[in-house]
Amino acid sequence: MPISKQPAKALTPPQKLTPAKRKLAIEGVPSARAKKIAASEPVSAKMRRGRTAKPLSPERIQGILDALRRLYPGVVCALTHKNAFELTIATILSAQTTDVGVNKCTPELFKMFPTPRRLADAPVLEVERIIHGTGFYRAKAKNTIAAAKVLVERFRGKVPETVEEMIELPGVARKTANVVLGSWYGIASGVVVDTHVLRLSLRLELTKHTEPVKVELDLQKVIPRDRWIQFSHELIHHGRQVCIARKPRCADCGLETLCNAKDKTWSSH
Ligand code: SF4
Known part of the structure; x- marks a missing residue:
């Protein structure tokens, strides 16, 4: 299911809105100023999300895969190489x-x-x-x-x-x-788990582990094999550009409606 059709409310319990977020909810698409306010206003401990009800549901996984493919079409390994x-x-x-x-x-x-x-x-x-x-x-x-x-x-x-x-x-x-x-060979031998894939897999609740080998096994269970290669590239790019380690840019994130990470810096739901 495309991410835009995913009903956000089904994923999380109702939340009490801060004034800035209430303003966003009323006005719809956040303005640049509202985004700036919201981004500087991390989700407080009280407002932190719980776990997604069914983080590994096929619909949610498909939503994540569709969004990543749409955000990073044809993305490739960033290391320069000829062979x-x-x-x-x-x-x-x-x-x-x-x-x-x-x-x-x-x-x-x-x-x-x-x-x-x-x-x-x-x-x-x-x-x-x-x-x-x-x-x-x-x-x-x-x-x-x-x-x-x-x-x-x-x-x-x-x-x-x-x-x-x-x-x-x-x-x-x-x-x-x-x-x-x-x-290079186009062989889906596994899922590349680097620091970005590890961090995003935890934030997106695709795993509960922190050891790369266990994370990879978890990802292999829920990501279709024909998406293993591109999924890694897409997640690495998303981790570099948007879902950065210290202060993720949630207001600019194409996965935001599907994400209930505890350290989100902005939330529309
Ligand atoms: S909403 Fe925030 S924490 Fe979740 S994936 Fe996007 S940038 Fe990362």
Whole structure:
């Protein structure tokens, strides 16, 4: 069911409105000023929402999926890459940092070491210098060179197409394997659970867990397999642009009518 047709009242108990929100309810579509007021007025402890009555109902899940697809049509992985090898290395480098930061250093890295064999033979100090800005550069340089060696020695220089083989590469865990298999090979091996997917899955009540592996299993149960790849991309983009960690921009959120997160900063229902 499209999000716009979702009856908001069915999802939450009636709430007492603050003056700003009562004004919004009366006037309908919030003005820019009203949005500003409401956004600066976090939902108080008293007003905090309870749990959604049926957070995993097929109708609600479909509403979330439809809204995400509409908001982020054709969205792709934000890491710059030209092949599976580059995406694997870029994803290893993306741990604990931003894709923007990784994209700043990978052009030089892949220009100097364009293949697994070249990277496997790379001087570690040179790799450390190039990737310095991504943080944890010593461990990442060691892992990327070691991963390139395993690619050459075990897989003839080709990035494998299964999670089990991918996680044999140093620095590669399930998340990286899912990124590469999904974004490059189009294989829905799992759902990518990064910091954004984890946070949004909790806010949208798609899971109660905080461990990525358990969150992924929960998501796999409710998200159709043919949406696993795009769902991750869409949620990551939504987490970066709107549902940010510290102060989510709920007044601008296309999922707002379906969301009852406890830390919402604005609510229409
Ligand atoms: S309404 Fe707010 S908390 Fe809920 S998904 Fe949107 S931005 Fe995130």
